[in-house]
Amino acid sequence: MSLAAEAFVSQMAAAEPWPETATLYQPLKEDQILLSDCASSLAVQAYLRMCGLPVQVVCRANAEYMSPSGKIPFIHVGNQVVSELGPIVQFTKAKGHSLSDGLDDVQRAEMKAYMELVNNMLLTAELYIQWCDDATAAEISRPRYSSPYSWPLSNILAYQKQWEVRRKMNAVGWGGKTLEQVYEDVSQCCQALSQRLGTQQYFFNKQPTELDALVFGHLFTILTTRLTSTELAEKIKSYGNLLSFCRRIEQTYFEDKSSS
Amino acid sequence: MAAPAELFCWEGSWGLPSVDPDCLVVLAYAQFAGAPLKLKKISNPWRSPSGSLPALRTNQKETLSRPSDIIIYLRKQKYNADFDLSAKEGADSLAFISLMEEKLRPALIYTFWIETKNYVDVTRRWYAEHMPFPLNFFVPGRMQHGQLEKLRLLRGNESLEAGEELEKELYRDAAECMNLLSQRLGSHKFFFGDSPSSLDAYVFGHLAPILKSKLPNGKLQQHLKSLENLTNFCTNILLLYFPRDGRESSSQKTSSQPEGGDFDHVPNKRRKQFLSALVALGAMLSYALLTGMVSIQHVQQEALEAPPDLQTIGSHEEEEGDG
Numbered sequence: 001m002s003l004a005a006e007a008f009v010s011q012m013a014a015a016e017p018w019p020e021t022a023t024l025y026q027p028l029k030e031d032q033i034l035l036s037d038c039a040s041s042l043a044v045q046a047y048l049r050m051c052g053l054p055v056q057v058v059c060r061a062n063a064e065y066m067s068p069s070g071k072i073p074f075i076h077v078g079n080q081v082v083s084e085l086g087p088i089v090q091f092t093k094a095k096g097h098s099l100s101d102g103l104d105d106v107q108r109a110e111m112k113a114y115m116e117l118v119n120n121m122l123l124t125a126e127l128y129i130q131w132c133d134d135a136t137a138a139e140i141s142r143p144r145y146s147s148p149y150s151w152p153l154s155n156i157l158a159y160q161k162q163w164e165v166r167r168k169m170n171a172v173g174w175g176g177k178t179l180e181q182v183y184e185d186v187s188q189c190c191q192a193l194s195q196r197l198g199t200q201q202y203f204f205n206k207q208p209t210e211l212d213a214l215v216f217g218h219l220f221t222i223l224t225t226r227l228t229s230t231e232l233a234e235k236i237k238s239y240g241n242l243l244s245f246c247r248r249i250e251q252t253y254f255e256d257k258s259s260s
Numbered sequence: 261m262a263a264p265a266e267l268f269c270w271e272g273s274w275g276l277p278s279v280d281p282d283c284l285v286v287l288a289y290a291q292f293a294g295a296p297l298k299l300k301k302i303s304n305p306w307r308s309p310s311g312s313l314p315a316l317r318t319n320q321k322e323t324l325s326r327p328s329d330i331i332i333y334l335r336k337q338k339y340n341a342d343f344d345l346s347a348k349e350g351a352d353s354l355a356f357i358s359l360m361e362e363k364l365r366p367a368l369i370y371t372f373w374i375e376t377k378n379y380v381d382v383t384r385r386w387y388a389e390h391m392p393f394p395l396n397f398f399v400p401g402r403m404q405h406g407q408l409e410k411l412r413l414l415r416g417n418e419s420l421e422a423g424e425e426l427e428k429e430l431y432r433d434a435a436e437c438m439n440l441l442s443q444r445l446g447s448h449k450f451f452f453g454d455s456p457s458s459l460d461a462y463v464f465g466h467l468a469p470i471l472k473s474k475l476p477n478g479k480l481q482q483h484l485k486s487l488e489n490l491t492n493f494c495t496n497i498l499l500l501y502f503p504r505d506g507r508e509s510s511s512q513k514t515s516s517q518p519e520g521g522d523f524d525h526v527p528n529k530r531r532k533q534f535l536s537a538l539v540a541l542g543a544m545l546s547y548a549l550l551t552g553m554v555s556i557q558h559v560q561q562e563a564l565e566a567p568p569d570l571q572t573i574g575s576h577e578e579e580e581g582d583g
Contacts, residue, residue, distance in 0.1 A: 109440035113355035120358035192351035
């Protein structure tokens with residue numbers, strides 16, 4: 001989003017309260033959405049639920065092309081459209097909803113740093129496994145990604161996406177990595193998160209922050225998604241406190257709503 | 261012990277041991293850990309074993325080029341600057357390194373390679389002056405192209421161009437990142453305890469080029485200078501771990517004032533003279549060949565055809581002599 005538009009949005013946002021009709025768009029849940037998009041979408045949903053802001057989830061086959069930044073997910077609130085967790089957090093903050101107000105400067109710095117750790121390592125690893133591991137790309141990612149389209153277009157779009165992600169991997173220096181090294185990185189990242197969490201309920205004491213939402217989105221999605229191998233999920237399962245952390249957030253923010 | 265591993269790095273300038281952030285990270289870490297490396301400061305990326313800098317050639321003749329891989333290698337060789345860190349501090353290091361990769365690195369690429377005035381006046385000039393003769397015409401441009409490509413992929417925006425809006429966005433992220441680092445550092449000398457660790461190496465590598473370079477557009481530098489503890493942190497590391505480069509800069513400052521008449525101090529003068537003579541000679545020869553080629557070949561053909569004539573003449577003479 002451009003700066004001018006952002007400034008405009010935050011001004012507008014302050015004026016209006018959160019509407020009941022807010023919607024979150026993501027790709028088709030059953031046949032299309034991929035692990036990384038699903039994780040980002042779940043992170044935003046968890047964040048909004050932690051803030052107590054109602055949002056209706058809508059699945060659209062062309063969600064990627066509807067999003068202003070081309071990234072999943074995005075929310076449509078009133079007459080504004082905001083995509084990705086970072087800008088959405090700023091957007092809700094402008095509306096007076098924030099989870100990180102109680103933190104001091106050092107804690108806020110650490111929270112931002114850990115959020116980038118998740119983006120830099122977990123998200124990149126998810127993209128790598130989806131598009132750079134040949135078995136996963138052929139069996140899962142390409143067929144699912146192109147499921148809404150008919151033959152010639154489906155192949156073109158899927159390979160285009162794969163090509164784009166592979167170039168990105170080369171740019172961030174992941175191009176030469178093997179699958180084992182990527183699993184090793186995931187393990188390292190989970191260990192760091194597990195160390196930071198320790199025995200606390202949430203990453204910063206008793207109150208959840210956007211970091212908790214982001215970590216939950218990624219870990220929960222990895223744990224509950226079936227891939228060609230279970231190794232990625234196994235890496236997380238060796239950290240007991242992360243598992244119970246996921247369970248806790250699921251129970252607190254997702255199960256209550258569905259049962260009531 | 262076998263011979264030490266060889267580390268290839270970009271040359272230094274502006275009072276820094278190297279101009280490249282990645283090289284600085286590796287150099288700083290090696291200094292912190294006390295790793296004995298055979299350091300080769302070069303200004304020709306083609307002479308590096310991997311084709312890019314930094315590069316580490318290990319005893320087993322492996323070549324590593326990612327800073328994180330090099331640090332992991334040194335750690336395995338028992339040169340570990342993170343030995344004293346608790347598990348939580350190790351986790352924090354990883355998180356802040358990611359933060360810099362995501363927020364500070366794009367701005368660093370932008371300010372050195374994409375911002376037109378900075379690139380033309382400082383970056384391209386520096387690389388062109390330091391590279392050997394034929395490379396300096398195209399390698400800096402190719403490096404810029406590569407960096408632009410990288411920035412586009414990092415930002416996920418294919419049509420990204422240099423411009424005020426992009427600059428503001430990147431610099432805002434970078435300024436926020438510097439503020440966060442400054443808050444985390446507080447009034448300490450290093451990030452964790454009394455001795456520097458890998459996080460200190462990363463922070464130094466990313467911030468020192470901003471602090472020490474003399475860019476026409478120095479917005480990042482201005483912001484960094486307003487954060488006193490980070491500025492002190494960088495100068496401290498320079499003083500403690502790279503005392504020689506710091507002194508060189510002060511002597512360079514006085515000597516590099518008459519920039520205009522500096523042509524006498526061109527490095528590799530002999531070789532450059534020789535190469536330019538060679539190129540001139542080649543150009544003349546090719547011109548001669550292109551225009552006068554036919555006549556040369558003609559002469560050769562005549563020469564080939566001539567001997568039989570001579571022989572026949574000779575044999576005639578012999579026959580005449582016999583007869």
